[in-house]
Amino acid sequence: MQSQTTQIAILVAVGTLIFLLVPFFLVMYIRSYVRHKKNHVLEKETMKQKFEAEMLQTLVEVQDQTMQTIATELHDNVGQLLSLTTLTLNSINLGDSEKAGKKIESSLSLVNKSIKELRELAKLLHGEQLVENGIGHAIEQEINWLSKSGAYELKVSNQLFDLQVASPNKDLIILRLLQEIINNIIKHAKASYIEIDCYYAHETLYLKVKENGIGFSYDEKKQKKTGMGLNSIYKRIEMINGKLVLNSKLNKGTSIAIEIPYP
Template sequence: MLVLIPFGLVYQFVANKMFDIEFILGRMRYYTLLAIIPTLLTVGALVWFDLVGIQMNPARQTVFIFVVMFSVFYFKEVIDFKFRLKRFSEKFNYQDSIFKYTQLMRSVTSLQQVFKELKNTILDVLLVSKAYTFEIAPDHKVIYLDKQVKEPDWQLYEKEFENVTSEIGKIIEVNQGFLMKVGERGGSSYVLLCLSNINTPRLTRDEISWLKTLSFYTSVSMENVMQIEELMEHLKDLKQEGTNPIWLKKLMFAIEEKQRSDLARDLHDSVLQDLISLKRQCELFLADFKKDDDPCREEVQDKLVQMNEQMSDVISMTRETCHELRPQLLYDLGLVKALSKLVAQQQERVPFHIRLNTGRFTASLDLDSQLNLYRIIQEFLSNAVKHSQATEVLIMLISIQNKIVLHYEDDGVGFDQEKTNEHSMSMGLSGIKERVRALDGRLRIETSEGKGFKADIEMEL
């Protein structure tokens, strides 16, 4: 069995590459067919008229000329492929024109540009001399869109305009050209009218297939451009109103969390590792220094011990900062475990007692919602340290049926709610309100001077 393994691997490799081999062999047969006929004609002419003065028998002449012809055809196709976007468009060059058109569509930003590139492509390839764009309203009213160009006598094709709107890519031929539906929007259809100065022959099967492909590409490009235009208009309206939609707030907070995560990773991988290395070097130097007999040894030793302790504090603070920027426990074990660790860490350095109750929280939330709730509680605790002067803090996180309730309460100094704007800025409440909006929740605050601070947040699952 082991002997068959190498043969199996070789077979799989060859089988995966067979398509390329077949393609190459097919192209070689194609070039051979193209080269053999002109080779035979050239050799026959040379032998017949005895035009070659060098001593070369017909067999060698045939091989030499065949190789030259084969190489010419091969390199001609390679050059055509490489410069298909840089050369001038050619009549009836369907494949390259499609590729060129799709590349141009990547940079368009308006419907006018879409129609302009479509018309230029059709005029370059087909035997038509003019192209016009029209919009056909749901009530069959025809609206001419190319205001900068003289309006054609489209009334001659009024019946065809009504019939062409049934589907994208529908083509109806007329005496000097054709009509083609290239897109639609909200019940309105967009139609291209292509005309020639002379009576053009009927469209061939290849031309119809090419035009249908163009129309489908155009329809997709129009849809993308129109959605971008609608989005930009919506953002302008929101900017004028001065409010941001919930989806935009979620996106902004997601970007913020990504930046926090990147910063935490950079701190952990660079600064923290350098500090740990420096601390170890200091400990090794201190161990060696204790062995020396020097009258100033005790003084220097005390300074080294002090530096070592300071580095330990900096390492601890850096680790805590990394955790605050990116709470790894939340990513690994969820919100409840992350909150328990957050409260335990805060309890070690704050002057008040913190009670955390998450026993009735069993909801399953997405990562963004968990991060927002974590940041809200983090901000409440930060405000309590900076402003509340409290002795007791209570945090409750509960899930009831299809609702989540976060309750925060402290017995601190509180503030006057009539000065909400001033305190919102100083206490970070504006950031909490923005996160609550991103969660599509409701925030209720109860507080007054000297009577503590309460906040309830409710959000639907």
């Protein structure tokens, strides 16, 4: 009898303990869940803020690059055209009507070229509009300005016109990536030949740039912390879940292949 009483007491004690512990663990679980959920929300908000800050920085950099292009074109191209127009007009001798007519005609041609160049520059004043017209058109604009320099033999395959899908945020980053790659080539590669290939397949956008410059050692640049431009490129690629493969050999050039889920 006493044994049964003891067993009952033990069962009551165990039951009471379980009854008390279950709500305790339930409360602890709920608190842990709420804390993790709150941290997850804060993490998502932080990531969103970082992404928006990066997008703003990218937009500013695209606009800065645009302003540099405009300044260069105004000085090197439009400025020269207008200077030639002034020289031509000042050299007109009204006493020689035949030569005067030819010089006036030449001046009008120079003015028309200047107007055309200014119209092209006006388009660049709206960097966002370039992206709104599609990444294919934005890339074409960048390649056109590179072509005008006459410093490189270019081979271009741009198959990104008239895409049925679009992603303005990714387009802006892709445009900036191309600008950074081109700037690195101009500043460091000492190349004479550039090949650019861009196309879309299987919900992925591909951008490939190859040049025949002096090449470099990425590991060496990373150790010396001189490859900050490349670090920026990798950072932006990661931000849009893309992949980048870089191959470079000394005196044999560099190739960059980028894959971006799109849109």
